[in-house]
Amino acid sequence: MKFQVGASLLEACVLAALSKEDLYGYLLTQEIQKVVDISESTLYPVLRRLKKQGFLETYDRSYQGRNRRYYKITKAGEDMLCAYREEWCDYVKRIDTLLGGEQDEC
Amino acid sequence: MNADTYLKRLKFFLRRMDPEDKDDVLAYYREIFEDAGEEKESELIEEFGTPRRLAAEILADSYESRSRENGKPMSPWKMILILLLALPVGLPLLICAFFxxxxxxxxxxxxxxxxxxxxxxxxxxxxxxxxxxxxxxxxxxxxxxxxxxxxxxxxxxxxxxxxxxxxxxxxxxxxxxxxxxxxxxxxxxxxxxxxxxxxxxxxxxx
CATH class of the missing domain: 1.20.58 (Methane Monooxygenase Hydroxylase; Chain G, domain 1)
Structure with missing residues (x-):
């Protein structure tokens, strides 16, 4: 059984991944897939939403004669990431009071 | 089915989309195919699902975000304009109701x-x-x-x-x-x- 990853959590993960370095679509998907189990196709709507909201911007680089679109976090995106991180800490603490138990219970 | 036919079919199912948005979608998925390499093509196609399903997902999401934009509170100018346009019908009705x-x-x-x-x-x-x-x-x-x-x-x-x-x-x-x-x-x-x-x-x- 796995926990469903909601839209806002996915947005937060994308922003966090991009806060380290600019990434292109495929690599970004791989980075996210390292931690959460999502399909390759789920990320496009997330990226589009984030771009529309001004949290990330794109630029194109040519690579081996074709185009690669890189995603870059904006200042507003960094602020949003900060807010997401605070919210996440709070969320984990709250869920932990109910769900969290001793390690050996598992 | 290879990547090219997959993208062609996807383009067909997205034909009602705004051209600029459509190009954006297609460029994104083409890039994923190219970066993944030919050996992973069939694996990716399996993961994406049929072109029709993927197109439906993308369209549903774009409609959702558009309707969310429409859900924003109306600007006061728009409100005043609508009120002015409604006056010729609304005013007599209002007066009648009052009487x-x-x-x-x-x-x-x-x-x-x-x-x-x-x-x-x-x-x-x-x-x-x-x-x-x-x-x-x-x-x-x-x-x-x-x-x-x-x-x-x-x-x-x-x-x-x-x-x-x-x-x-x-x-x-x-x-x-x-x-x-x-x-x-x-x-x-x-x-x-x-x-x-x-x-x-x-x-x-x-």
Missing amino acids: VVLCLAAATLFLSILLICADLCFGLTGILSLLIGVLSFFQSFSIGIFYLGLGLTSTGLFILVTRFFMWLFPWLYGKLKTLYQKTAVKLKGQMKRMKVKGGKEDEKTL
């Missing part, structure tokens, strides 16, 4: 005044007839009986109608009171909700 309500209120008022007057008349006639009846009883039995009967009937009607009013007015008062209280509570709730909403929006802008 209908006014007429109903006036009719109710006059009717109750009339009924109260009638009630008072019953009372007065009752007492007077009883008096006349008692006084004339000694002169003529039939006239006395007639007046006594009239007086009793009038007094009976007076008591009946007065009882009705004594029930009606407190009942009306109670109804109006609850109506007023309910509206007041509703308005208060709305104000509160608006305040909370406004506060949230303030937070967002921060």
